[in-house]
Amino acid sequence: xSGARGPGAGATDGGDDGEGAGRPRDAESHQDPGQxxxxxxxxxxxxxxxxxxxxxRRTTLSGTVAAVLAVRTALxxxxxxxxxxxxALCCAxxxxxxxxxxxRTRRLGxxxxxxxxxxRAAAAAALCTVALAVGxxxxxx
Amino acid sequence: MIRxxxxxxxxxxxxxxxxxxxxxxxxxxxxxxxxxxxxxxTALALIGGGFAVDQFLPDLPRPWRVGLALALLAAGxxxxxxxxxxxxxxxxxxxxxxxxxxxxxxxxxxLVIAVVAVAMVVVVLAGWAG
Numbered sequence: 001x002s003g004a005r006g007p008g009a010g011a012t013d014g015g016d017d018g019e020g021a022g023r024p025r026d027a028e029s030h031q032d033p034g035q036x037x038x039x040x041x042x043x044x045x046x047x048x049x050x051x052x053x054x055x056x057r058r059t060t061l062s063g064t065v066a067a068v069l070a071v072r073t074a075l076x077x078x079x080x081x082x083x084x085x086x087x088a089l090c091c092a093x094x095x096x097x098x099x100x101x102x103x104r105t106r107r108l109g110x111x112x113x114x115x116x117x118x119x120r121a122a123a124a125a126a127l128c129t130v131a132l133a134v135g136x137x138x139x140x141x
Numbered sequence: 142m143i144r145x146x147x148x149x150x151x152x153x154x155x156x157x158x159x160x161x162x163x164x165x166x167x168x169x170x171x172x173x174x175x176x177x178x179x180x181x182x183t184a185l186a187l188i189g190g191g192f193a194v195d196q197f198l199p200d201l202p203r204p205w206r207v208g209l210a211l212a213l214l215a216a217g218x219x220x221x222x223x224x225x226x227x228x229x230x231x232x233x234x235x236x237x238x239x240x241x242x243x244x245x246x247x248x249x250x251x252l253v254i255a256v257v258a259v260a261m262v263v264v265v266l267a268g269w270a271g
Contacts, residue, residue: 046168048167048168048171048172049171051171051175052171052174052175052178055174055175055178055179056178058178058182059178059181059182059185062181062182062185062186062189063185065185065189066185066188066189066192069189069192069193069196070192072192072196073192073195073196076196113167114167114171115167116164116167116170116171116174116232117170117174117177117228119151119152119153119154119158119225119229119232120152120153122152122174122177122225122228122229123152123153123225125181125225126181126184126221126222126224126225129181129184129185129188129217129218129221130218130221130222132185132188133184133188133191133214133215133217133218133221134218136188136191136192136210136214137191137210137211137214139192139195140191140192140195140207140210140211140214141207141211
């Protein structure tokens, strides 16, 4: 990946006129077929990091819905201390998901070739979800 | 079962995954990550559905309500755990240059959701009629 130095690398490496930084992106893609000296694409035409970022955002939104329902269930028929504790656990799971998503989103934006997701982060996100489900089962029963 | 335990160890050991094979194109890794997140959303939606059955069907007899809610929550747990497992296996297969693992989980999950949906329709219609 020769042209991979930062978020702006696509604009500076892809456009030969040196003024590509502020241009709309399709201006570059029209030039691409004529450039034979560039073995790796100057930017990712599939916008993979953006899509991944949005996928994390959707996931935290789904988690928010589940957490709001958890709090509603915990407060519904008279707030007992146990119910409140489980509700707080569910909120902690939600917070964990949001923090994981925030950390991952920052790493995705930090370089032009984003590193792969760490298995530990994936496991942590799944465990937050599982803990949310366990809390839900405790609230429902 | 032993395979599952070995995979669980991999979840917490990023170095172990990276030791094998070569790093694939980052776009494939990101696509794998998005698939993982989509399964996680499915799990979260199932959990939300469990809460919703408990909260928004108050006229349902309690055993049915709790049973349906627990079925949805259990499906959510399985879905989340399987999401990581499948993600690790896909990541490893891509590093080794193997075929991606085939899975019958989507079919099983679809059947479970269909059964729960039919049960809900029956229960709601029965409550409506009676």
